[in-house]
Amino acid sequence: MTIIIIVITVIASVMAFKKVELLYKYQFNAYQILKRNQWYRIITYGFLHANWDHLLVNMVVLYFFGEALENYFNYYFGVAGVPYFFILYFGALIFSTLYDLRKHRDHYHYNAVGASGAISAIVFATIFFAPLEKIYFMFLIPIPGIIFAILYLYYSYYMSKKNIDNIGHSAHFYGALFGFLFPIIIKPQLFQLFLHHILNF
Numbered sequence: 001m002t003i004i005i006i007v008i009t010v011i012a013s014v015m016a017f018k019k020v021e022l023l024y025k026y027q028f029n030a031y032q033i034l035k036r037n038q039w040y041r042i043i044t045y046g047f048l049h050a051n052w053d054h055l056l057v058n059m060v061v062l063y064f065f066g067e068a069l070e071n072y073f074n075y076y077f078g079v080a081g082v083p084y085f086f087i088l089y090f091g092a093l094i095f096s097t098l099y100d101l102r103k104h105r106d107h108y109h110y111n112a113v114g115a116s117g118a119i120s121a122i123v124f125a126t127i128f129f130a131p132l133e134k135i136y137f138m139f140l141i142p143i144p145g146i147i148f149a150i151l152y153l154y155y156s157y158y159m160s161k162k163n164i165d166n167i168g169h170s171a172h173f174y175g176a177l178f179g180f181l182f183p184i185i186i187k188p189q190l191f192q193l194f195l196h197h198i199l200n201f
Contacts, residue, residue, distance in 0.1 A: 091182070125179040
């Protein structure tokens with residue numbers, strides 16, 4: 001599942017690197033979505049990236065966390081694990097844009113690309129199942145997943161309010177929130193498992 005998403009994303013992004021018109025046509029743009037009913041953009045933007053660095057970082061994170069989450073989904077949901085994984089990913093692509101869809105509905109020149117919102121959902125769903133597992137921040141510093149999650153949410157919320165860079169922090173925040181809540185929505189009993197892990201910290 002993870003590999004399929006990575007392959008499609010890499011192919012689409014590389015094509016957009018070579019043909020800028022593809023970027024313009026399929027990137028997230030709230031004005032075009034709402035005023036011109038180009039609703040496909042709330043999905044297609046997630047398969048495009050701004051540059052090689054953006055693509056590489058997202059795909060590396062998706063690979064490691066996606067593979068782990070597949071195992072958790074297969075274990076707890078059985079044969080339903082595969083469709084749930086795709087529902088999580090595509091649901092996060094949509095959910096993570098809702099805030100910006102409203103905020104930038106009249107901003108014709110606001111555009112966004114990248115799978116960061118959906119990948120944040122994958123990361124946080126994985127943390128939900130293993131909140132005490134170490135996450136290597138910047139690939140170097142080991143931090144318990146739940147601590148990383150709290151810091152990540154705070155940072156994303158803070159930076160989205162400051163609005164001082166070109167990064168879609170609000171998409172990161174809402175994607176992460178969606179990913180954490182998704183397993184609970186599917187199977188509420190799993191929240192007891194999460195609490196069990198935390199109480200044994």
